[in-house]
Amino acid sequence: MDRYQIVGLLLMLVFVTAGCAASATADEHAGMAGMTGHSGMEMSDHSDMMAAHAIPEEAAAVANPVAVSDGSIAAGQATYAQNCAACHGAEGKGDGAAAAGLNPKPADFHAAHVQGLSDGAIFYIITHGREGTAMVAWEEVLSEGQRWEVVNFLRTFAP
Numbered sequence: 330m331d332r333y334q335i336v337g338l339l340l341m342l343v344f345v346t347a348g349c350a351a352s353a354t355a356d357e358h359a360g361m362a363g364m365t366g367h368s369g370m371e372m373s374d375h376s377d378m379m380a381a382h383a384i385p386e387e388a389a390a391v392a393n394p395v396a397v398s399d400g401s402i403a404a405g406q407a408t409y410a411q412n413c414a415a416c417h418g419a420e421g422k423g424d425g426a427a428a429a430g431l432n433p434k435p436a437d438f439h440a441a442h443v444q445g446l447s448d449g450a451i452f453y454i455i456t457h458g459r460e461g462t463a464m465v466a467w468e469e470v471l472s473e474g475q476r477w478e479v480v481n482f483l484r485t486f487a488p
């Protein structure tokens with residue numbers, strides 16, 4: 330192959346790639362939304378949270394193994410103060426110091442759509458975070474017990 334053939338081939342490659350990229354963009358968007366379960370939904374509809382964020386049914390159905398008690402709530406509160414309050418606010422209103430620049434905003438735990446989630450669903454969100462938002466996964470940071478305790482504490486924000 331001489332130099333001109335190589336240049337020709339490269340040019341062809343560029344055109345083919347560009348063509349594919351252009352035509353694939355629409356498909357990819359649709360596909361990606363399906364794959365991640367929620368990133369596409371994020372843009373459209375926040376009202377249908379539960380479905381929009383694709384919390385697996387089995388996860389939502391898991392019962393909280395940590396009994397609600399003064400002790401578990403206090404432990405959850407300590408974990409919350411240290412790890413969550415910066416964004417979600419000491420009172421759980423989503424108005425922590427770090428919330429100002431965030432989009433979407435941290436959840437307000439007094440909201441009906443949050444309190445309407447099962448313990449398992451909340452645990453799942455805490456564990457895995459929410460892709461595309463400031464809500465990171467806490468799986469590596471907090472033990473399972475700590476995450477369930479936080480769920481118990483979040484219930485104290487129920488209206």
Ligand code: HEC
Binds near residue numbers: 431435451454462479
């Ligand atoms: C860096 C900021 C930040 C920190 C720290 C943080 N969150 Fe979040 N959290 C968010 C944001 C932003 C959202 C909203 C995501 C959305 O709208 O989809 C969110 C959403 C949530 C939700 C989902 C509520 C809903 O609307 O369905 C729960 C539950 C939650 N956070 C719990 C926690 C807990 C518990 C901690 C501490 C272990 C924590 N978060 C720490 C930013 C944060």
